[in-house]
Amino acid sequence: MLRAARPDNIYTNRGDEYTMVSTKTAKLVTLPLALALVLSACGGNNDGGSNGAGASASGGEASQPAGSGGASSSPAKEVSFTIGYATGDPATKQAIADSIKAFTEANPTIKIKDISEGTTSSYLDWLKTKDAVGEFPDLVEMRDTEVFAEAGKIVELPSELRDLFKTLPAVDGKIYNAPLTLNAPQGIIYSKKAYEEAGITELPKTYDEFLAAQEKLKASGITPIVVGGKDIFHMGFWLNKFLIDEVYASDPDWNSKRTAKQVSFTDANVVQAMTDYKELFSKYVDKGWLSTADNQTASILVAGKAAQLFSGPWMFTQIQQADPSFEFGFYALPDREGKRSVIGLPSPAGWSLSSEAAKNADKAAAIESFIRFFFSKDQYAKYLTTVNGIPSTKEEISYQTTEQMQTVLELMNDETVAKSLAINNWWGENQIPPQFRNWYYKLMQELVVKDGDVAEYMKKADEEYDTEVAANQQ
C-alpha cells in the first residue's frame, strides 16, 4: 500500500513527456491513494472479528488429537503457547520474563512464545490490535475483563486454580482472572533531600498542609511535582486521587448512578475534585508535564529537577535503578479532613486463558502448570520483590521489602485507610463506557492548558458520557 502511495516512476520521466505523464499519473494515483488511506486507517480489521483461524494458527504446532491427555502427563510431548502482558513498567516486564525463563528451563517440553511488545500505545490498543490480526495471546494479562469476556475471547479460570488466591472478584458471577498482584495504593514519592532543604520536617496530615509544603518547595527553588502527562494513563494517578477523595470513597456506586443519570459531573463533589486538580497542576507541576513520559519521571526525580512524584510502588525499583543512592519516601496523600483514601480494592484483572487456547487440552494444561509455577512460593516471592507487588495468593509469601514498600503494606493493612478504585477499574453496573477514560483524561489536560472553567468542562463530560452510554447500548 505504501508503494502505491509513492509511485516511483513519476520522477523517472524525462523531457517532453514529463508534463503529460505527470498529469495522468496524478489522476491515476488519486483513487488508489484515497482508497489506500481508508485501508491504512482501518487496516487489519476486515475479518469481521472472526480471528479464530489466525488464533489457532498461532499455536498450530501444539494441536493434538482430542482426548490425548494433558502435557504434564506426557512430558515428552512438546507443547507451546503464546503469552502477552503489559510491558509499560520495565521492572514488571523483567520480572515476568524471568518467570517465563525459569519455567521453560524447568519444563523443557513446554515452549512459551512471548509476543509482548513495547509500544507507544496503551496496553488495550495493543491487545486489540493483536486480536484484529488473529494473534490474541493464549495466556493474556487481562485488564479489561468484562469487555473481552463478553466478546467470548477469554474463558473462566479453571476451578482448581481458584484455591490459590485470597479474593477473586467475579464478572457476571464468573471468575476469569488469576491476579498478578493486588491493586496497590498510590501516593507521594518524595525526595528526602528536597523536603529537608525546603524545611518540611513533618509529612502533611491534611491536604492543606500538603499545599503549604508545595509552597515551601517552590520557594526553595525546586519544581514541586513531576508528572508524566504524555502517557495518558499517568494522568489517572492524580485525577483518581481527587475523584476517590471527593467521590468514590463515600460512594463506590457513583459510576452506576452516573450511567442512570442520578448524579452528574457538575455535582459539587466532582467540581471540587477537579478544581483541586486544576489548581495543583497550574501552580506546582513541572512546566514540561505534557511532553514528559511516565518512564522519564524517575530520572527527573533523581536528577533533583523535581521534588515529588505521585505514583505507585512499581516505581520504587525504577527509582532505585536510576540512582541507588537517591533517598526517597512514600506516603498516602490525605484529604482536607486528614482522611486517607487509596486505591486498594481487588478488581477483575490478571492472567486469563484465551478461548482458543482452552479448546486445546494440552495447551490448557501447559498454561495451568505455568500459572501454578508463577504463583509458587519461591518464584512469586522473586516476582513480588522485583515489582514491589502485594501478594494475591492465600499462601503467605515472604519477600524482601524496602522501607517504602513497608509503608505500602501498612496502608493496605490499616483499616482506617479507605480502599477504593480508579474511575475505570470498577466493573459490573459500575463499569464506565470503555472509551470514556482516555477522553476524560484528555479533557482534563485541556482544562489546565486552556485555563478552562471547571463547571463548563464538567458539562462536556456529562454530555460525552451520555453519548457514549447511548452509543454502547445500540
Added chain:
Amino acid sequence: MAMPYVSEEKKALSASVAKRRRKWQSYALLFILPSFILYALFVIVPTASSAYLSFTSWDGVSSDIRYIGFANFEEIWHSERVHNALKNTLLITAALVVLENVVAIALAMLVDNVRWLRNLFRTVFYFPVLLSGIVMGFIWNIILNYNFGVLNQLLAKIGLESIAIDWLGDPNYAMISIILSTVWKSAGYYMVIYLAGLQSIPADLSEAAAIDGANRWQQFRHVTLPLLAGAMTVCSVLSMIGSLKIFDQIAVMTDGGPGFATETLTYIIYKVGFSEMRQGFGTAMALVLFLLILIITVIQVKVLRKREVQL
C-alpha cells in the same frame, strides 16, 4: 472536394488499424488482469466490507455486529471532537502543502545550481525521506523534549533558558512542531520530483529570457515556475494526500495531545476504532475521510492542470 479512391483506401486502412487496436486492447486487458485481481482482493473488497461496518455499532472484539443505520454518521456530524480533528487536519494539510512545496522547490533550485558537493547536498536533503514516520517521531521527541531535549538544552547553553518552550506539550507550539518536523522529513522527496522537472527545462529558454533582459527572479517567475507546473501538480496532490493521512508523527510525538490539540482525522479513526472500542464508528469516519480526500483531490487536480504549460 472528396477524392473517392483515396478515401476508400483510407477507410480500409483505418478499419484495419481499428481492428488491430481492438485486438491489442483485449490483450492489454489481460495484462492488467493479475494486478486488478490483487487490487480488488486487497483494496476494493476490504473497502467495501468496511463500508458495511460503518453502519454497525461493532466494538471490534465482539462477534455481535448490530446494524444501526446512519447513527454513526449522525454522530460524526454533531461530534465536537470530530470537528476539532477535521479543523486540525485541514490546518496541517494547508500548511504542509504550501511549506513542503516551497521548501522542496528551494532545495531543488539549490542542488540544481550548486557546482560543488552536488551529490552530498542531494543525499543530505533526501536522507530524512528514508526514515519511517515512527523513527522520525522519536528523533524529534529527543530534540524537542522539554526537560531532556537538545533544543532546550542548547537554549540553556546560550543563556536563553527563560525562553525554553515545551515544544510538544504547549498547545500553541505542538502543531507547529509537528508541521515543521514533517516538512523536514518529506521535502527531500518532493525535491527529487522538482529536480527532474528542472532538468527537463531546456537551457535555451532561460538564455532567451536573459537575452531579452529578464533578471534571475523574472527568469524563475516567468520561465522556470510555469514549466514546473506539471511537477507541482504531482507534488501538491501527493503532499495533500500525505498530509490528510498524517498519523505516525502524531502517534509518537504528541498522542493527539495536549488534550485534543493535535488530533487529526486518521488519528482519531485509529483511537476510536482500537482503544475506544468503537470500530463501527471509526470505520464510518474512515469512509467520510475517503470521500473528503476524493473530492479535494479531484478539485485540486482540475485546478492545477489548468496552470500546466505544455512544451
